[in-house]
Amino acid sequence: MSKRLIPYQPMDLAEPADLVAAIRKRRGGQFINLDRMLLHSVPIAEGWNHFIGGIRNHLSLSPKLRELAMCGVAVLNGAEYEFIHHAPPFREAGGTEVQVTALRLLGEPNFPMELFNSVEQDTASLTLQMTRFIKVDPILMQRLQEVLGNTATVELVSVIAAYNMVSRFLIALDVTPEEHS
CATH class of the missing domain: 1.20.1290.10 (AhpD-like)
Structure with a gap:
């Protein structure tokens, strides 16, 4: 197995605490690999969590x-x-x-x-x-x-x-x- 070009952030990542907590809350307490990649950029991870969280959880669409x-x-x-x-x-x-x-x-x-x-x-x-x-x-x-x-x-x-x-x-x-x- 080849080494990843950009490694995932660790599963036990703790900082930035507010963002990590918000992502974990949306995911039912854990990270998935997508989150671990997004967390290389705090602004991207914050925006993604808010935008995609809204699409997943707050639409009137069936x-x-x-x-x-x-x-x-x-x-x-x-x-x-x-x-x-x-x-x-x-x-x-x-x-x-x-x-x-x-x-x-x-x-x-x-x-x-x-x-x-x-x-x-x-x-x-x-x-x-x-x-x-x-x-x-x-x-x-x-x-x-x-x-x-x-x-x-x-x-x-x-x-x-x-x-x-x-x-x-x-x-x-x-x-x-x-x-x-």
Whole structure:
């Protein structure tokens, strides 16, 4: 196993105390490897904890659609770490194991759209369009706005944009699943 270019901060990191406590609180008392990498920069870790914490915990958007989009971004960008962390909340929000397996095919011609309801299909399509092509079909956006309303549509777009940032950070810094630290 090769040495990491940028090592993770230690699991028992204590400073800066307020930030470490806030991250641990959001994570249920512990760090994950993403946190340990972010903590190389206090301003980045502070902003990330606040912004991503808000996206994870304070949106009106359905948790199932939120996690579907996060899993979709992970697959499209090849961010396995992200997928591992978001497939369980997708299941907890009502996603099935068949849907989790299907999400691994997002972006492929054989993606089984029929396993998802219409708003989930549109969420998958939006995730694909925003992640791979940047530009989004205005008819798709109109359908989402009609079903979700303004707030949840803005939140869905924000989730996809934010988790594209997350996956790019994870991949560039080779953040690995916790059991492989």
